[in-house]
Amino acid sequence: MAKIHRNPPFRAEHLGSLLRPKEFLQKRAAFESKQLSQEELTLAENEAITKVVKVQTDAGFHGVTDGEYRRAVFWGTFFEELEGMTEIRNPSMDIFRPYVPDIAGFIEKGHKPGQSCVCTGKIRHKGKSTLVDQFEYMKTLIPEERWGEIKLTMIAPPWYHLRYKDGQAYPKDVYANDDEYFWDIAQAVRAELDILYAAGVRNVQFDDPNFAYFCSEKMIQGWAEDKSNTKTPDELLDSYIKCYNDSIANHTDKIHFGLHICRGNFMGSRHFSEGGYDRIATKLFQDLNVATYYLEYDTPRAGGFEPLLHLPAHKNVILGVITSKFPELEDKEKMKERLIAAADVIAKGAGQTREQALERMGVSPQCGFASHEEGNLLGWEDMKNKLALVRSIANDVWPGQS
Secondary structure, eight states, X not given: OOOOOOSSXXXXXXXXXXXXXXXXXXXXXXXXXXXXXXXXXXXXXXXXXXXXXXXXXXXXXXXXXXXXXXXXXXXXTTTTTSEEEXXXXXXXXXXXXXXXXXXXXXXXXXXXXXXXXXXXXXEEOOSOOSSHHHHHHHHTTSOGGXXXXXXXXXXXXXXXXXXXXXXXXXXXXXXXXXXXXXXXXXXXXXXXXXXXXXXXOOEEEEEOHHHHHTTOHHHHHHHHHOTTOOSOHHHHXXXXXXXXXXXXXXXTTTSEEEEEEOSOOBTTTBOOOOOOGGGTHHHHHHTSOOSEEEEEOSSGGGOOSXXXXXXXXXXXXXXXXXXXXXXXXXXXXXXXXXXXXXXXXXXXXXXXXXXXXXXXXXXXXXXXXXXBTTOOSSOHHHHHHHHHHHHXXXXXXXXTOO
């Protein structure tokens, strides 16, 4: 029987990115305009990370992060640093699928992606991790016996694929098909995980809005109308799940892997897509070999709890019932009622009692507070209040548990 992971995940979780202090953003802007050295920026990052780690530990959180303060956007620079991947500035809109929700969101606002990353040659890990230094600094702030609790967020292995039109993600003379392309990505992720595991990483959260896009009726309709597609959405979803499973296959018994799915968390608290998990629930919960799902459930656009009927009895779910997009605080008692309602669905699907289902659950905000460095439409104290609410709900539902 597959083992159930606990500690991590924890009863009270957050999704990794946290608001940057204003003074830190000013220093980062000074660095971008070459008025600050890399050394000075690193010192500013260290100072801000030390501050935000204290916020988390004071609030009673165990799965602490560095707030993603060393990244401008949540996906960091993993792909940009791989051999065979090239960052492009101001890419032509001709390469993108205009109906993929984040691209559609840009177009709707009259914008275009300022940056993207495409495959230009065989993909290989260069042997140097872009993430391990972020973890090493966290180790200086957390007692050694709790290093395994530190959460490291990573970008989805198939991340830079869905946005591109069929055939635009990689050159045909480099990869004959998606299977070859995804296999080399999986090998690169394995190499990264080897380095991270050796450093002590035991708690990884993949961030993947793409899975939510497969729940979007608008995208499914756009896909059907695009005659250049050679795969159905279901076939592509299968490819993405296989890419994940191949990426983590060597580490699933050594590292806790979670998957966070959201419908967009852009500047100004914008979302990109809508639609419940129903369309992908069976494959998502039963075919993907992660231990925990961090799911967005703060608004009706995420749908109901019914898809949780498909959650196997050895997997966890962290319900993001608290919004990170706006400062208004949710009603604590209503949120507890929602957790119990979800537990009853999970119990029914797995043939368990409510109490058994609750053993595999936790609570969190629905997404990060600053997936992009500009952050959402709320302030520092608002964020602290949201985190306190999450911890308070967890204390009521799971008294005495971390």
